[in-house]
Amino acid sequence: MNRLFLLLTLIFIPHCQAFASDQPExxxxxxxxxxxxxxxxPHGDVVIELAPTFSPNHVNQMxxxxxxxxxxxxxxxxxxxxxxxxxxxxxxxxHKKATETLTxxxxxxxxxxxxxTPIQENDMFAPVTGFIKGxxxxxxxxxxxxxxxxxxGVIAMARGNDPDSGTSHFYITIGQxxxxxxxxxxxxxxVVYGMEHVHAIQRTQVIEGDTPVEPDEHIRIVSMRxxxxxxxxERIHLEIEDTETAAYQQFLTERRHRTAPFFFKPPPPVLDIxxxxxKTRIAND
Amino acid sequence: MNRLFLLLTLIFIPHCQAFASDQPExxxxxxxxxxxxxxxxPHGDVVIELAPTFSPNHVNQMxxxxxxxxxxxxxxxxxxxxxxxxxxxxxxxxHKKATETLTxxxxxxxxxxxxxTPIQENDMFAPVTGFIKGxxxxxxxxxxxxxxxxxxGVIAMARGNDPDSGTSHFYITIGQxxxxxxxxxxxxxxVVYGMEHVHAIQRTQVIEGDTPVEPDEHIRIVSMRxxxxxxxxERIHLEIEDTETAAYQQFLTERRHRTAPFFFKPPPPVLDIxxxxxKTRIAND
Numbered sequence: 367m368n369r370l371f372l373l374l375t376l377i378f379i380p381h382c383q384a385f386a387s388d389q390p391e392x393x394x395x396x397x398x399x400x401x402x403x404x405x406x407x408p409h410g411d412v413v414i415e416l417a418p419t420f421s422p423n424h425v426n427q428m429x430x431x432x433x434x435x436x437x438x439x440x441x442x443x444x445x446x447x448x449x450x451x452x453x454x455x456x457x458x459x460x461h462k463k464a465t466e467t468l469t470x471x472x473x474x475x476x477x478x479x480x481x482x483t484p485i486q487e488n489d490m491f492a493p494v495t496g497f498i499k500g501x502x503x504x505x506x507x508x509x510x511x512x513x514x515x516x517x518x519g520v521i522a523m524a525r526g527n528d529p530d531s532g533t534s535h536f537y538i539t540i541g542q543x544x545x546x547x548x549x550x551x552x553x554x555x556x557v558v559y560g561m562e563h564v565h566a567i568q569r570t571q572v573i574e575g576d577t578p579v580e581p582d583e584h585i586r587i588v589s590m591r592x593x594x595x596x597x598x599x600e601r602i603h604l605e606i607e608d609t610e611t612a613a614y615q616q617f618l619t620e621r622r623h624r625t626a627p628f629f630f631k632p633p634p635p636v637l638d639i640x641x642x643x644x645k646t647r648i649a650n651d
Numbered sequence: 652m653n654r655l656f657l658l659l660t661l662i663f664i665p666h667c668q669a670f671a672s673d674q675p676e677x678x679x680x681x682x683x684x685x686x687x688x689x690x691x692x693p694h695g696d697v698v699i700e701l702a703p704t705f706s707p708n709h710v711n712q713m714x715x716x717x718x719x720x721x722x723x724x725x726x727x728x729x730x731x732x733x734x735x736x737x738x739x740x741x742x743x744x745x746h747k748k749a750t751e752t753l754t755x756x757x758x759x760x761x762x763x764x765x766x767x768t769p770i771q772e773n774d775m776f777a778p779v780t781g782f783i784k785g786x787x788x789x790x791x792x793x794x795x796x797x798x799x800x801x802x803x804g805v806i807a808m809a810r811g812n813d814p815d816s817g818t819s820h821f822y823i824t825i826g827q828x829x830x831x832x833x834x835x836x837x838x839x840x841x842v843v844y845g846m847e848h849v850h851a852i853q854r855t856q857v858i859e860g861d862t863p864v865e866p867d868e869h870i871r872i873v874s875m876r877x878x879x880x881x882x883x884x885e886r887i888h889l890e891i892e893d894t895e896t897a898a899y900q901q902f903l904t905e906r907r908h909r910t911a912p913f914f915f916k917p918p919p920p921v922l923d924i925x926x927x928x929x930k931t932r933i934a935n936d
Binding site: 447448486488489490491517518519526527529540541542543544545546547548549550559561562565566569573574575576624627628629630631633634636638640641643645646647648649650 | 732733771773774775776802803804811812814825826827828829830831832833834835844846847850851854858859860861909912913914915916918919921923925926928930931932933934935
């Protein structure tokens with residue numbers, strides 16, 4: 367083995383070590399085709415898991431619009447690096463199919479039965495953060511409320527100043543978590559596959575003085591389909607790491623208290639929930 | 652004006668409103684060609700501002716390697732969505748030009764003259780955060796130390812387990828801030844232009860069960876040049892928002908205490924430094 371090869375195997379490996387063999391195997395759950403969306407982009411496939419438990423009305427409206435074909439061949443017309451990729455129907459005749467405005471589903475009340483996998487206390491934006499089935503949430507025990515978080519890769523409904531004005535235009539977060547939008551918007555799902563293709567969507571906003579991007583350069587959605595409406599053999603079959611398991615707890619503990627030799631001094635024993643991975647894999651069926 | 656057009660102008664505009672006309676104009680500084688790098692990728696140009704004030708030895712070595720052409724036609728061979736894009740010379744004969752290992756420049760000592768633009772106290776990872784000339788830093792007043800932060804778009808040297816083992820391989824952060832790496836790595840610059848092209852670099856790591864990405868699919872750097880070595884009329888002339896001004900302070904205050912009608916209830920009055928923009932524009936010369 368020559369020196370360079372040795373160097374390449376040693377350089378900067380903590381990301382891999384987080385899943386080293388002394389850890390228990392993740393526990394997986396199947397992604398429900400009834401609650402997942404295949405979004406085909408010109409440059410790759412994206413799969414979104416919907417969140418009917420948290421935002422049932424937004425999920426229902428999205429399912430209806432998807433089945434009407436409202437998003438097919440429609441552009442991502444507002445794409446700002448480090449912020450959001452926003453898309454929606456530009457054709458008013460199509461858009462009229464989606465005139466029902468939605469009441470905000472930005473947070474919900476919790477009761478004594480509320481349980482989740484806790485991640486961190488006092489992360490600036492929430493008294494407590496945690497996961498439920500891979501969805502990142504904030505929780506305020508004093509006010510008995512919880513809400514989904516604007517971590518990268520969530521999908522939420524755009525709206526006007528009226529909190530209850532969302533209809534069909536959506537955004538996917540593509541930068542550092544825009545947590546100041548938490549509780550103010552209706553998050554209704556998250557990208558579980560193909561996030562790299564969302565990151566590669568043509569930006570529409572340029573810096574001052576740079577060449578503008580013309581509308582005909584905007585990336586258009588090839589199609590959006592409910593996974594359950596796609597023939598079985600054309601689906602992407604995915605499994606998601608189950609965040610409600612002892613294996614995931616152990617993963618969290620080791621991530622919080624890193625002991626790999628690479629960490630010659632320990633980082634603060636805290637976890638940014640938006641930087642904690644929940645893995646996806648292709649189902650082996 | 653039809654209803655749809657009105658809707659499109661109203662939907663989700665707070666990002667724009669942050670720079671509305673009632674705010675003072677930003678103050679700009681010119682990017683120093685002696686301390687900036689043009690990295691040409693097959694799909695677009697990226698400009699990196701180096702940080703000689705904070706990591707002088709890493710900056711010097713990078714300048715030397717860039718001028719030797721060490722990075723030209725070399726791949727981003729370790730690209731993990733939501734984490735880093737890592738590149739460096741694969742050809743050992745070239746790499747030998749860069750065998751000098753560098754002592755970690757992960758943090759530095761501060762004295763009573765240390766000043767910066769404060770952003771936030773107690774953000775989990777640092778007692779205080781702030782900016783110096785657009786570079787995000789953490790500060791520990793008790794221990795009199797400061798360090799650059801792993802916000803998205805910083806460039807840092809890869810290394811082995813030995814903290815002083817970095818040579819020439821570097822990574823650019825592409826996901827949610829990997830703040831657990833703060834102080835453990837040598838950050839020596841940040842992307843100030845073309846970050847969308849970094850986000851679009853071909854990922855090299857796929858999820859379990861997915862089709863592997865072959866090495867010949869890895870994106871190669873076309874060239875890396877010191878901006879000052881490029882003929883004047885071929886340079887990208889940039890200006891960076893000056894973070895040490897009253898105008899920037901006012902921008903921060905309004906971002907912390909959002910009053911736009913869109914925010915029907917106020918977000919917590921805190922700022923995640925990695926989500927606070929420092930603008931770049933094309934110089935008008």
